[in-house]
Amino acid sequence: MRRFLLLMFIAVVLSACCQPERAADRPRLVVVVSADQFAQDYLIRFADNFAEDGAFRRIEREGARFPHCHHRHAFTVTAPGHATQLTGCYPSQHGIIGNNWFNRFTGKDVYCCDDASVHIVGLPTGKPVSPRNLLVDTVGDVLKLGSGNRSKVFGVAFKDRVAMLMAGHNADAAFWLDDNLWVTSSYYRSDIPGYLRVFNEQRALERYHGQTWDLLLPREKYHNTGPDKNNWENPPKGFTSEFPHRLPGPGVLKPIEFGDLVLFSPFGNDVTLEAAREIVVGEALGQDEFPDLLCINLSTNDYVGHAFGPHSLEVEDLTYRTDRQLGDFLRFLDERVGRGRWVFAMTADHGVAPIVEYARQFRLPAKRNALGSLSELKAKLESRLRTQLGAAPDDKPIVQKVEDYQIYLQHDHRLFVEGPSDRFVLAQRIVRDWLLDQPAVAAAYTRDELIRGGEGKLFQQIQRTFHVHRSGDVLLAQAPYCVPGSRGTTHGSPWHYDTHVPLLLVGCGIKQGEFDRPVSPACLASTLSELLKIDYPAGNVEEPLAEALLP
Structure with a gap:
């Protein structure tokens, strides 16, 4: 009898271990990555070169993919695209209509995060900013409200507006780079945590002096076959249009110029993801019964895209490196938080237009400053x-x-x-x-x-x-393909190349599969709310991605 009971117990345990994760198993940590200016087109054109241990292959095997994801607002620039993701609504409601806009009552331009009542912690001369111009709450705000502030919410990015507009009003902190230093706003807290102070004190960006960004793969594997040497790209000071791109040694550029150059290379995403790891460890994210939220923006993809364009070797190579960098980050989450205890979501704030001069070679009606x-x-x-x-x-x-x-x-x-x-x-x-x-x-x-x-x-x-x-x-x-500026490219239109972005999920409570329904990055807010078992943000207008959620 005892043997029978033992066998039954073992069978029950094994059965439980083999069950797919249920939606009832609320994730301990939700990570949202917005890869700035990352077009869905890259997941299509470059798919055959993604690494088996990279993020995109893993999501293909284990996660949910929505290949028909489009921003549903017209003017696809950074601040509105990020404000939309975790509020679940659009500029008409959340109020972030651009990176800047005009205040007709004062007669002055307004930066989307202007706030003269605060100061920058870590850089007293920094421009004072906060999320106060965001008119609605975010997933992080609802999570903090529902847990009595026991859940932790953080944002990290190179751009202040992104870190704050994703994390929200009541985040524990949003961190960004200013003058090569990780800083925050006194709106959130009065100090820089020790794990980021170490980065600042060591002047960590200087470790990249003399480093070289060269092609990751053999040249024949690349799909972007246009001339690497050309006069339509707009490389930053210190780079040319051609690979390899070598970061100069000490003393060649001013520190701020060198820091900017690092951000125009794959090393920039390394810096961001390093800071994200430090936040996970230093704040013990995902380690208790109250789920946490970490918002990450990879701004390097945007800087490189503006300078070199979506059909450049630089953008293609950076895409392969981003795949591998995020694959490493997922393995970090497995080790630190525990496989099956986290959810990872990835999208983008916008896509990008082809460089005008390149598009004209294919007889497209592209114009500058039309x-x-x-x-x-x-x-x-x-x-x-x-x-x-x-x-x-x-x-x-x-x-x-x-x-x-x-x-x-x-x-x-x-x-x-x-x-x-x-x-x-x-x-x-x-x-x-x-x-x-x-x-x-x-x-x-x-x-x-x-x-x-x-x-x-x-x-x-x-x-x-x-x-x-x-x-x-x-x-x-x-009209399509009308782009401002004299070189390089940009985004901001309602056209397909600017609105079509990835929407990927993997982890606790996520069903594997590719789902063809037209969706928006704004659907993330209600979807993550369902996984976290909290109410939707107040302004939410989009239904959750129910087909991607386990019962």
């Missing part, structure tokens, strides 16, 4: 408005500000205050119609139209970007 400079555009719009509205010669300007994607009018202008009640709406329409007459403009909508609502994918993308108190009076989207 509307001229912003000052030229402002002058043309001012002239049209003054003529059609009958402005007096001594009337002040009607156009208050012109930005890349929006036009602000002077709301207190005499013509609007003293004239017919519909004159302000008429002024918006004059601007819109002039813009629509330009071949480089694909769409333009007035404040009045965006408030009233409308149909169509492009309209809704722009409407999701429009915030009634922060946006301009006419918003526009240029």
